[in-house]
Amino acid sequence: MAAGPGAGASVSPAPRRLSILGATGSIGLNTLDLVAAEPGRFAIETLTAGRNARQLAELAIRFSARVAVVADAAAYAELRDRLAGTGIEAAAGAEAVADAAARPTDIVVSAIVGFAGLAPSLAALGATPVLALANKETLVSAGPLFLAAAQRAGTRILPVDSEHNAIFQVFEAGNADTVSEVIVTASGGPFLRTPKSELAAVTRDMALRHPKWRMGPKITIDSATLMNKGLELIEAYRLYPVSVDQLSVLVHPQSVVHGLVRYRDGSLLAELGVPDMRTPIGYCLAWPERRPTTVKPLDLSAIGSLTFEAPDRDRFPCLPLAEAAMRRGDGAPCVLNAANEVAVEAFLAGQIGFLDIARVVEATLGKIDGEGGLSEPDSLAAATELDGRARKIASACL
Template sequence: MATPSRAPDPSPASAAAPMRLSVLGATGSVGGSTLDLVAREPERFHVVALTAATNAAALAAAARAVRAEVAVVADPAAYADLADRLAGTGIAAAAGPEAVVEAARRPTDMVVSAIVGAAGLAPSLAALSATRTLALANKETLVTAGVCFMAEAARRGVTVLPVDSEHNAIFQVLERHAEREVAEIVLTASGGPFRTLSTEAIAAATPAMALRHPNWSMGRKITIDSATLMNKGLELIEADHLFAVGPDRLSVLVHPQSVVHGMVRYTDGSILAELGSPDMRTPIGYCLAWPERRPTPVKPLDLAALGTLTFEAPDRGRFPCLALAEAAMRRGDGAPSVLNAANEIAVEAFLDGRIGFMGIPGLVERTLSWAEGAGMMREPASLGEALDLDAASRGRAAAFIG
């Protein structure tokens, strides 16, 4: 079992030597939660680079607040706005996808990779050449190029810490050197906003309805993925790369309260679980302090007030995206890359009102069938191959919509 590579007892940053930290995707939900923790203990961190996709105003405000060395916006058209907002601060400004990759290559102690979508793949891979620890919140990196990414991390001796609450939970309770003793790794799912709706009601769902998540405050794309349960399917594929126990020992359990984030069942019958309030600052704080723990501002979990924890099996009939992701995980090779690319196109089309909610799994399934028939289901051996397969799959999915 290849758990996220662990460095040999690194010493935590001290007040005299603050942690050099970069945050890729600084204006998203994970990036914002990370910077909230940084701002509470500024003496612990020296922020090297912050990046964002298009929001120059939010990026400049964040960079000024934490006194970053450089701020980079991926959209070249936003450069003038960013440079103007940072004028006189001493914070360098840059723009363009290549500049984001260069920012990821700046030497650091830790990089938090929180860019949404396949756009995070190249910066995450670039960060492996310049950091000791990568806190990974970009699931597409592992879904699209998990084999070559984890191999490169191992080759460079980079510690990969999972930020997603479910994988972070597993990382916390997975006993070292116990791969033969693991019977099952269980990722929990809230069930999203449509957990109790009928198939007909789900098919009629609007983007506004799908964006109302009952527990978590997240970006638009991941919120839609939670509504379709595709997010949980992508997380299964991530877990397959992070923990390498094989698809047959990975499962999903719906847990509406979002208090139990992950469980490991061992061969002796014991189940170890991580519980906590649904607040991303818990797993992010764990990564920032690892291998120690430090206080966070997260509200303590009150189990007595909560009263009841419930669990149920996922309904793959009403939520076929989960079944598609599980099949892609078992199929392996290029299937997860095609799945992810088609899903991103489908979610964008749904949010734009060009397809219905059930058009998302329909488009993903159609694109997977096309890729299989075209002989494209090969495991990407490099970043270039992963990006080529991603681009081809996106193009075909978009053509199907057209």
């Protein structure tokens, strides 16, 4: 029998279809940086953004996306006009973002910031075999609901957060019963050495100067208050078969060790790398393989030394508030997250001080708990209702 066309030659695999929810944020842009570094490996299905129609259109055209969706309906006209004649479908609104997330693809990167990422993340389940989750609020606000839905849909959840991606790499699922501790590391943020007496005078610009990571404003403020570590503890509790007492935070200013897992035999396994989100993103895009990325190799000799210390829960009360919400369970993490989003937005707008963030969160949790309203959300509607209720109360506490 005669050989067919190309017999004996290697055939390039078809590009993997990729959708990015939150394409104009730091995670989305880093993902697209990796896509650009390997032409032909990915085909972009969908790109979404919050309200930046100009940048979204530019990215959609550059990467030949099939669909571009902006969550803010007021930005639709600009997006439509910028994409006119390109063949790229334009849409707008929260429902359109969820519909775009539900388009069949090989992998979805969910990087929408805040509670707004929950509905699209849920919509993506079943439409993709792999969901690379960078939206921690999905697991914090409705973790049991989301993970149960993912299991039913057969979608594998891969954590993109550097800490949880690190833990994922060193957590031996087959030896889960021998794990004694899971450690989430923290840089300590810009105020690691700032006396408590000076924190009240912290300004927006000061809090946005993160010493190691380049991130969006919301997560940067969360890093400054250590709320980000509290949210990540809750996220770890959802992702891994461990108890609350097996989770801890370790401050590591160099941000080289991203996560650690201690085993019963005394072994302590860690993942190390330069503080660059392209490493965990690249890991998720290639999983279960490992492929080169554009990240420079870690040079330990140039760093010289790595230091670790316990977090100061007195100067950073958001961390113990998150830990208490994790122990309280039910709807407490959802309320914690909603109140924090309101408080951080108010701080960024200059409406409250830095220390008021923890005050607003604590007051909101106390108010709803006192009213008996901390039931675990069992549906998207229930999570949305609890989130909205918490936001209303938090706004009244500003």
